[in-house]
Amino acid sequence: MTALPDIAATPAELIDRRAGRHSLEAPFYTSPEFFDLDVAAIFAEHWIFVATEAELPEPGDYVTIALGPYSIVVVRDDDENLRSFHNICRHRGARILEQGRGSVGNIVCGYHKWTYGTDGTLLHAPSQPQGFDPSCFGLKPVHVRSVAGLVFVCLAEQPPSDFPDVAARIEPYVLPHQLRGAKVAAQVDLVEEGNWKLVMENNRECYHCDGHPELLRAFFPTYGYTEENLPPRLRPVHERYLRVDAELRQTCQRLGLPYELIEELDTRATGFRIQRDALNLAGESFTADGKAACRPLLGDFPTPRLGHLALHLQPNSWFHFVSDHAITFAVLPLAADRTLLRTTWLVHPDAEAGVDYDPDELLAVWTATNEQDAELVARAQRGVGSPAYEPGPYAPTEYQVEAFCNWYITRLRAHLTR
Ligand code: FES
Ligand SMILES: [Fe+2]
16 A cells, blocks of 8 residues: 655655655645745745736726735836836725726725825825825835736845846747737636646646647647657647648748747746747637637738747746737636636727627637636645645656746745745
8 A cells, every 4th residue: 555645744845855757745735834835935936927918008007916915006107107016005004906907096095095196106194293204105016017018026025037038038929919009808717726836737738638629629639749759649630730830930930920939947937938839720819710710910910820829937827829819817826725817818909899809709719728627627626635645747748747846846945945
């Protein structure tokens, strides 16, 4: 009989003895202690994807985001710059903005009406004594920056220094999709009954993609395989993929669109992966027939047949950019066993629902895929909660899951030795 794992181990011991190429031990997914550590070591120290600029088109537009126990505001200030603050009043600490999004002239605390500008300065604090200095009580700033219209925040005083480099390498791929002026066609919040790492791990492999009939129509089911480990049943579809991919490569060269894979998932603080890849069927979009779901296209592209630009960023996001729309995915931890997946669909600013696109068609593939994934994540969470669970080996096609776990363990170690 296999010995049951030593559940009395401390987080430091569990981090230390993590066996590579195997799933993590149960407490990483189930214990509130690890949840707190993940918030401190991962979510409070790295650049976190939280929104798109399309959600904040006008001065005063804001979104609030919960990151574990933190609440953060991202707002477009009166000079149209992005700003981010802790959503805590500097008087007695009340949560200031209670809605998930909205628009304000000033940021007013509902408790005693302390009033802040959209740049975070305290403008008005009623009934304070002589000598009260408002400049000491501005909202606490959070680092914020946009990468081609994707908004990231970092709670750390000293954000990871490699982010400007990562941003500079990502931008040439994403900028042609013109996300900055885009329109939000839809946003769906899905609470998954699983640890945030199970949500990320599930997204890093297509070993389970048989469970995604809708996605598999658009996606080549050969994703993650190499010539060496390709199952014989996938050989015909792989041959077709190679033809379509060669054609896509030519199109990209002609249009000056970057194409090559960059994969630095676990070799830096801001792990990432980016690649343009062919899509199946008509090769244009995530729809049942692979044709574009929306006219006009999102970028100034002369052809809709551009496959999909896929971007992953550690620790909490992935993206798909196709010619006619973009889909962003933000993973936001709620508790050890609950995670918010926020999915946003962006289209051309002039595109009208019901005229230029059918919202049901636009949302169908990823809504179905997300729900299927949520079920898989919940199932994994239920399993790893059993005392009989022990880490199992990753398949070669799960190398990105290993990269995620390796990145995560490396970051925890860096945090604990700081
Ligand atoms: S706590 Fe915000 S004004 Fe008093
Ligand atoms: Fe999936």
